[in-house]
Amino acid sequence: MQFNKLRLTGFKSFVDPTDLVITDGLTGVVGPNGCGKSNLLEALRWVMGETRAKAMRGGGMEDVIFAGAATRPARNYAEVCLTIDNSERLAPTGFNDSDQLEVVRRITRDAGSAYKANSKDTRARDVQMLFADASTGAHSPALVRQGQISELINAKPKNRRKVLEDAAGIGGLYQRRHEAELKLKGAETNLLRVDDVVEQLA
Numbered sequence: 149m150q151f152n153k154l155r156l157t158g159f160k161s162f163v164d165p166t167d168l169v170i171t172d173g174l175t176g177v178v179g180p181n182g183c184g185k186s187n188l189l190e191a192l193r194w195v196m197g198e199t200r201a202k203a204m205r206g207g208g209m210e211d212v213i214f215a216g217a218a219t220r221p222a223r224n225y226a227e228v229c230l231t232i233d234n235s236e237r238l239a240p241t242g243f244n245d246s247d248q249l250e251v252v253r254r255i256t257r258d259a260g261s262a263y264k265a266n267s268k269d270t271r272a273r274d275v276q277m278l279f280a281d282a283s284t285g286a287h288s289p290a291l292v293r294q295g296q297i298s299e300l301i302n303a304k305p306k307n308r309r310k311v312l313e314d315a316a317g318i319g320g321l322y323q324r325r326h327e328a329e330l331k332l333k334g335a336e337t338n339l340l341r342v343d344d345v346v347e348q349l350a
């Protein structure tokens with residue numbers, strides 16, 4: 149899955165619409181302290197469905213909205229748009245109707261987050277699965293934040309295995325297994341209830 153462009157509007161320090169063009173190969177972001185390097189990486193995780201405000205270095209998800217500066221008032225919403233090359237039609241069904249896929253997440257104060265894929269309303273879960281199946285996503289090992297390499301070197305084997313599994317693209321399978329287990333549990337509970345009813349009627 150080739151990402152082509154990230155557009156941030158009102159996201160953290162990026163108050164005006166800002167485009168980051170992503171070309172083939174490894175992309176590194178360099179710049180002086182506080183210029184917004186980590187904010188860019190967070191925007192990428194966020195549009196792919198990050199749900200933990202802490203991973204965005206905030207107390208609540210609305211903290212990603214531009215909070216205002218001496219010369220600029222705060223914004224009411226933040227939006228991140230990720231443009232993906234889908235010319236090889238690798239996106240799953242439902243996302244696969246054009247050569248380019250645009251995933252947009254917008255958060256509005258007091259109204260929460262909403263997602264769109266190629267202008268159509270989409271569920272958060274479907275966006276998360278789209279990226280998990282493509283071996284990427286909010287927790288992708290392909291997104292390397294500051295200090296992460298030394299963390300990986302010092303990590304316990306179990307945690308290192310998780311990184312390899314995510315890179316192999318089986319993260320989506322774990323999610324599906326978890327959902328299947330929950331459904332199975334629900335079905336077992338329903339069966340017990342049916343047994344009770346049958347017993348009462350006998």
Ligand code: ATP
Pocket residue numbers: 159160161179180181182183184185186187188211212213214215216
């Ligand atoms: P460093 O190299 O020091 O880690 P960096 O380039 O990674 O810095 P970031 O941490 O991405 O920089 O950006 C920090 C800047 O973003 C700070 O100036 C901070 O005030 C600003 N910022 C963070 N959240 C918001 C927000 N909601 N509204 C406005 N500005 C914000």
